[in-house]
Amino acid sequence: MYKPAERIAQLKPYFFADLGKRIAALRAKGTDVVRLDIGSPDLPPPGFILEAMFESASQPDTHGYTLGQTQRYREAVAAYYRKRFDVQLDPKTEVVDLIGSKEGLFILSQVILNPGDVSLVPDPAYAVYAKGAEIAGGQPYAMPLLEKNAFLPDLEAIPSEVLKKAKILWLNYPNNPTGAIADFGFFERAVAFARKHELLLAHDNPYCDVGFNGYRAPSLLQVPGAKEVAIEFNSLSKTYNMAGWRLGMAVGQAQAVKFIDTYKSQQDSAIFAPFMAAAEAAMLGDQSWLAERNRVYQARRDAVVDALHRAGLRVTPPQAALYVWVPVPQGATSIDFCARMIAVSTTPGVVFGKHGEGYFRISLVTDVERLREGAERIAGWLQKQH
Numbered sequence: 001m002y003k004p005a006e007r008i009a010q011l012k013p014y015f016f017a018d019l020g021k022r023i024a025a026l027r028a029k030g031t032d033v034v035r036l037d038i039g040s041p042d043l044p045p046p047g048f049i050l051e052a053m054f055e056s057a058s059q060p061d062t063h064g065y066t067l068g069q070t071q072r073y074r075e076a077v078a079a080y081y082r083k084r085f086d087v088q089l090d091p092k093t094e095v096v097d098l099i100g101s102k103e104g105l106f107i108l109s110q111v112i113l114n115p116g117d118v119s120l121v122p123d124p125a126y127a128v129y130a131k132g133a134e135i136a137g138g139q140p141y142a143m144p145l146l147e148k149n150a151f152l153p154d155l156e157a158i159p160s161e162v163l164k165k166a167k168i169l170w171l172n173y174p175n176n177p178t179g180a181i182a183d184f185g186f187f188e189r190a191v192a193f194a195r196k197h198e199l200l201l202a203h204d205n206p207y208c209d210v211g212f213n214g215y216r217a218p219s220l221l222q223v224p225g226a227k228e229v230a231i232e233f234n235s236l237s238k239t240y241n242m243a244g245w246r247l248g249m250a251v252g253q254a255q256a257v258k259f260i261d262t263y264k265s266q267q268d269s270a271i272f273a274p275f276m277a278a279a280e281a282a283m284l285g286d287q288s289w290l291a292e293r294n295r296v297y298q299a300r301r302d303a304v305v306d307a308l309h310r311a312g313l314r315v316t317p318p319q320a321a322l323y324v325w326v327p328v329p330q331g332a333t334s335i336d337f338c339a340r341m342i343a344v345s346t347t348p349g350v351v352f353g354k355h356g357e358g359y360f361r362i363s364l365v366t367d368v369e370r371l372r373e374g375a376e377r378i379a380g381w382l383q384k385q386h
């Protein structure tokens with residue numbers, strides 16, 4: 001019998017792929033499970049975005065491959081970055097289209113890391129930064145995100161022998177899973193640090209337009225000179241409620257953009273033209289609906305935080321992103337705690353890395369009534385534990 005590639009043999013399925021199957025099985029047996037685990041927006045994009053897709057799909061010449069024909073999309077990304085962040089990008093050399101940002105996050109490690117190279121990854125974090133490094137033969141080095149440091153990594157604590165082998169430094173603010181935000185001063189320090197240690201700074205920014213009480217996250221590329229050392233990943237998934245459409249981009253450091261583009265051209269055949277037309281309408285069109293959409297998320301956040309506070313749980317209301325990061329009660333592991341709470345599905349913190357242990361994550365992508373019900377089920381479950 002053949003053996004799989006060594007670098008793949010130990011690979012486990014993506015957590016949420018398995019979880020979806022387990023929940024479907026529970027539901028088939030009649031259990032009513034409130035799903036507060038994955039971060040897939042439940043609201044649709046507005047009509048004008050859908051119309052742009054229909055209009056494009058109704059043309060006879062929009063159904064072929066688009067590889068090498070994504071210039072308009074790249075120009076729309078550059079225009080979006082100019083308008084939203086006042087960041088100037090050359091669409092020819094500093095923008096690449098992605099089939100969702102996840103694709104680019106994975107590819108970056110493949111094009112930058114040689115076996116043995118270190119990738120500095122936050123812990124807890126979106127799994128792809130570390131998994132991409134491992135699959136490339138690199139070594140992820142965990143930078144703990146601790147509550148006492150406002151869930152920012154302590155860059156100065158990274159040992160110099162690790163830094164010597166490091167090539168990529170990953171950041172993600174607004175943050176999944178902690179809901180933390182970074183102030184601009186931190187971004188400035190991170191750019192200076194990357195420059196000093198000759199690292200490629202990779203910032204993952206898909207939650208930049210999900211903010212509460214008027215908070216709007218910056219782009220790391222707003223730091224003067226950042227483009228020389230930094231690449232930013234972004235996405236239409238959360239900003240425009242288009243997660244299933246798979247529309248993303250990487251922008252900034254031209255050499256990294258070029259390598260991603262080249263690698264991609266061997267791996268996939270770019271985005272469906274009508275989806276790009278919808279993306280262009282989303283990025284270039286009216287943005288005013290986002291404020292109302294964010295008020296919906298904010299009401300959900302408040303409902304969850306209120307229910308948990310009433311149950312005596314210590315939680316900090318997040319200012320951005322789609323998650324509430326909640327400490328598990330003393331003595332329980334996050335896996336046990338979440339697994340035993342069958343009527344409501346949340347994500348155990350340890351799924352995001354060792355330093356996620358001691359927490360679980362609640363997503364805000366369910367309507368407010370169902371979320372409140374879920375949070376109250378969690379509260380009731382907690383009371384039974386005492």
Ligand SMILES: Cc1ncc(COP(=O)(O)O)c(C=O)c1O
Binds near residue numbers: 099101102235237248
């Ligand atoms: C931090 C982070 N980065 C990237 C992604 C993936 O986004 P996309 O849908 O653009 O692949 C997610 C999705 O949940 C995320 O939480």
